[in-house]
Amino acid sequence: MNLMQQADGKETSATRTAYLTLRQMILTGELAAGEKLKIEQLRARLDTGASPVREALSLLTSDMLVERLDQRGFRAAPASLANFQEILTLRCALEDMALRQSIANATAVWEEALVVAHHRMKRASAEGSIPEFEDAHKAFHMALLDNADSPILLRYCGQLYDLNIRYRYLAAAGTNYQKRDVATEHEEILDAVVRSDANAASGALMNHYRVTGDYLAVPLSDL
Amino acid sequence: MNLMQQADGKETSATRTAYLTLRQMILTGELAAGEKLKIEQLRARLDTGASPVREALSLLTSDMLVERLDQRGFRAAPASLANFQEILTLRCALEDMALRQSIANATAVWEEALVVAHHRMKRASAEGSIPEFEDAHKAFHMALLDNADSPILLRYCGQLYDLNIRYRYLAAAGTNYQKRDVATEHEEILDAVVRSDANAASGALMNHYRVTGDYLAVPLSDL
DNA sequence: TTTTCTAAAAATATCGATATTTGTTGACAA
DNA sequence: TTGTCAACAAATATCGATATTTTTAGAAAA
Incomplete structure (x- = not known):
């Protein structure tokens, strides 16, 4: 469950895959600045579980690409x-x-x-x-x-x-x-x-x- | 389940409580630099679930106080x-x-x-x-x-x-x-x-x- | 001895379900 | 109308269980 076969055959964790994908989506604007990031929505979009998505979002917080709102989930960092x-x-x-x-x-x-x-x-x-x-x-x-x-x-x-x-x-x-x-x-x-x-x-x-x-x-x- | 009553009566999420506690433990050396941080062990010590601990550790990664090892969990950042x-x-x-x-x-x-x-x-x-x-x-x-x-x-x-x-x-x-x-x-x-x-x-x-x-x-x- | 392989144990990562909050809608009172 | 408040809906945070590694330990072979 942990090990995943990616397209290129390289094995990664679901969290890492989610992290890299979400990161790219935010950088390119596919997820717009300031946009609310709903777990369920992303989970479906990335075809993975809620836990990896949640952890990936936590990691993206380090990069200042995602903000964590009190108990109201996550959103892409606003741009200004x-x-x-x-x-x-x-x-x-x-x-x-x-x-x-x-x-x-x-x-x-x-x-x-x-x-x-x-x-x-x-x-x-x-x-x-x-x-x-x-x-x-x-x-x-x-x-x-x-x-x-x-x-x-x-x-x-x-x-x-x-x-x-x-x-x-x-x-x-x-x-x-x-x-x-x-x-x-x-x-x-x-x-x-x-x-x-x-x-x-x-x-x-x-x-x-x-x-x-x-x-x-x-x-x-x-x- | 989400809402927790802290000692001072302030309500916080379990993740936030875990984050603050673990952070303090690492800063003071109660969790030694370089030490392996086992989820189960911390979970028991903080009397909370595995998910909050895991997320707190992810957050501490932002602060460079915790390192995440491939699929081998977490450890307190080494000191040198x-x-x-x-x-x-x-x-x-x-x-x-x-x-x-x-x-x-x-x-x-x-x-x-x-x-x-x-x-x-x-x-x-x-x-x-x-x-x-x-x-x-x-x-x-x-x-x-x-x-x-x-x-x-x-x-x-x-x-x-x-x-x-x-x-x-x-x-x-x-x-x-x-x-x-x-x-x-x-x-x-x-x-x-x-x-x-x-x-x-x-x-x-x-x-x-x-x-x-x-x-x-x-x-x-x-x- | 040292190495290698395998089986058991420990720990992690992930899932699915559930409790808790937050947000929303519409009725009712002012 | 406007504001307040309940009931409902949506979304989050958390738990407990399970599958998958990684690590450890021990036996067999070199």
Whole structure:
């Protein structure tokens, strides 16, 4: 009962499956921001029991993607312009810190991992597979910060990354993100990191976020 | 079944009660760092059902006080010197940011709230009630950051505060914390904030943490 | 001895049913 | 009309039982 065969044959718990599915549904907006999340409804939709759904929702609370109301169940975290801006500000502050620490700890192994992550992202972009690009994009950004050797900081950055993704979908920009000249921005970051130029790397990363932020702020301005 | 009468007559859900109790047990070390947390054992200890315990543990995962192992249940988050130092570093960085924003947004109302929080802390200290002092101490520190008007940042600071508390107990310093000259440090912070001197306030706060950190590092050095 | 395999025990994850709350509707009084 | 209050409906939180792992222990083989 515990072990489940997923489509790809990988075995997972029902809770984990529910967690990943619900997470994706919230990030993409399939479950709208602020929407009431009824257990029975989700249970039927995911074809699983109430317990896994309930636990998955509890877990999503950690990620600030779901809110728990007193004894009135759960709802998808509301979205607002203020929230979007707070996320942007915090990302800049935390990622700046993490990136600088990563560079301070730089090793050949890390740099190689970065180059690989960057290459995979470019390949996914060339192949035009949106979900694969999304995964590779997150992997690249996380790889940049990974060498800071600061698990909590990395966790926070990952959370903020995901929260931001949701606003990308809200802005209906999820699909055409690649069309901006984001590739150049990524290369600038990578180059600066490889040169161990912390200021340039951080500057390029901050610029990347600020540009993306401005880009999204327009369609989000009426939140 | 849902509604529970607590000792103080306040009604809460079984999950919330379990959450608060388990949290306290982990913070104080009654449940040791790294210890396996068996549902049945906790269920009996808290005199409640397995579901509330399970959900409470899920919630504690958000706070990084509990880890969830694949399909092998839960355990209290392990403690290590590296973890302690990471918490200290992040607290300094995040609270510096939050405090400066709070001061930038300063209002008379906020300053009054701070003075009250500080007074309560002093009173609790004078009365010698450790748990009340602990609560008031946290309330004071959170009040300092509250005016930054940045819910996520405040949440992170709160989490890090609690994680640090656990190390205080681990260092067996939980009881004699007040004996250090912490009162003066708090006054310095408050004075600087009231003067709207961000640099002095931040400096005093950072000093407060660094001193506390050094103070705890000694007994923790063998983690 | 050490390793490997198997059977029993322990613990987890999940289900289905039930009690408790919250939300809603409509009648009745003001 | 408007407001209050019961009865009803919907949804949540919780329990108890069960299926599925994981862990442990012991026996058989190398």
